[in-house]
Amino acid sequence: MCEINGISVKDIIKEHGSPLYLYDAEYIRRQYKKLTEEFSEFKHRIHYAMKANENPAILYIIKDLGGGIDAVSPYEIDRALNLGFQQSDIVFTPSCTSVNELVYGIEVGVNVHIGAVEYFPLLGDRLKDKCIGLRLNPSIDIKGNKKIATAHSNSKFGIPLRDLNKVKKYQDKYGFKVKGLHIHTGSNVKDVDDLNKSVAVLFDVVSQFEGVEYIDIGSGLKIKYRTGDGEIDLEKYAAHIKSKLYSLNKDIEIKIEPGKFLVGNAGYLFTSVNIVKKGYEKTFVGVDSGFNHLIRPMYYDAYHEIENVSNPGGEIEVYDVVGQLCEEDTFARDRQLNKVRVGDVLMIKSAGAYGFSMAMDYNLRKKPKELLIDRGNIMLI
Ligand SMILES: Cc1ncc(COP(=O)(O)O)c(C=O)c1O
The missing domain is CATH 3.20.20.10 (Alanine racemase)
Known part of the structure; x- marks a missing residue:
């Protein structure tokens, strides 16, 4: 699994859970x-x-x-x-x-x-x-x-x-x-x-x-x-x-x-996969986040790169990455990702600006935690 500034993302998620924002x-x-x-x-x-x-x-x-x-x-x-x-x-x-x-x-x-x-x-x-x-x-x-x-x-x-x-x-x-x-x-x-x-x-x-x-x-x-x-x-x-x-x-x-x-590029949103479901034509990856945490894709049609950090060597497949809000709630359409399984962690990049600051409690879901990595230390902020 990937590292940010020498700290393993897996350890961070293990300790703090997901979804979470991480800033460098x-x-x-x-x-x-x-x-x-x-x-x-x-x-x-x-x-x-x-x-x-x-x-x-x-x-x-x-x-x-x-x-x-x-x-x-x-x-x-x-x-x-x-x-x-x-x-x-x-x-x-x-x-x-x-x-x-x-x-x-x-x-x-x-x-x-x-x-x-x-x-x-x-x-x-x-x-x-x-x-x-x-x-x-x-x-x-x-x-x-x-x-x-x-x-x-x-x-x-x-x-x-x-x-x-x-x-x-x-x-x-x-x-x-x-x-x-x-x-x-x-x-x-x-x-x-x-x-x-x-x-x-x-x-x-x-x-x-x-x-x-x-x-x-x-x-x-x-x-x-x-x-x-x-x-x-x-x-x-x-x-x-x-x-x-x-x-x-x-x-x-x-x-x-x-x-x-x-x-902008100092921040990442980490989110875990709740479900991988097949629709009529598409395969949806449902994650424990949504536009309540990062509204840019829905509001601005913004493109954010996404990586499956749990399975970097997995075969490439095409997915729609969707949130868990009861709305049209899509992070990415027809996106190539390494094979995604339930429980995998996805890293949404370039999420440091207008991510948490535009987050909301829609559906009464809580905002993510925010962590800062600085000089080898990781802090809940
Ligand atoms: C008046 C003003 N200044 C600065 C900014 C920052 O813009 P950016 O995040 O694109 O650097 C904004 C954002 O919209 C703004 O409205």
Whole structure:
């Protein structure tokens, strides 16, 4: 049976049972380092998008590395503050939230990004002398999964560029300063040129506001979900940002908000086989998990590699891997796996981001345990 960082998966499952999530701390550190090295030629700050995986143990790893947080709710802000992140470490970019939540962010002192001009009159004098950021909608259509595209003209996210004049009028009226400009193009963006187009829009807007201190380029950093998949071309991305900064010639910090780039491939979901059943045409492998634990395949049609770690030498057969919820609940269709038997353990890969954090108690089934492997130790987190 397979090993992760020298620890046998069989021993882990024997001790902790299944289903369970397992994360590799060292992988997260490596990804963080990769990003800081590529961005080393300009002032930058990594704000981990904690929505990807908000487990405190993961957040501590980010904190130790010197990273900040991208939060999208007051609950995420509170968790980050409770773990010792400072207000200035946190950017807060909620979507279509209540005015009260924005006021909370402003009062608590984090970097609030406002994503609609309609908020300004509702916030009114509470904005006086405050520094805020603007989340813009650059109207960019990206290649790839439309369900995770957030910068096109029909997306609910961000302020349309045509409304920038209105922002300036509200600025005069309510007396706030625009300290930051933000975009988030989407998740897992296939083509780095799409990200670069979005970044260019931000750079075009900077000169329209006096005193912008940072440009937050969001995320969208593509990761490998399957063999043969490409990763984001970080070198090209960083070179583009560098050239834009050079032309702008202002002291601006670049903020970036990776989620899945840091934790996606650090995580695995292990699940045991309850039943192998033959349908009319297909053979189904029914496992002790479902979209209540990992919703990405059902919600985003996401592809996750699966391995039968109990029978790596078994003959290859074709299966649909399905969960135990009383719903259409499919992890993979027509997937080649080494022969699967009742009791075998399947490893679902790339499950570190938007796995546990999107898990739920549907059918009153419990969420999986989460374990972290770090420096040869395995911890329940
Ligand atoms: C505003 C914002 N920033 C960052 C992220 C992180 O994206 P990813 O996990 O693709 O890196 C998201 C995720 O959707 C987001 O909405």
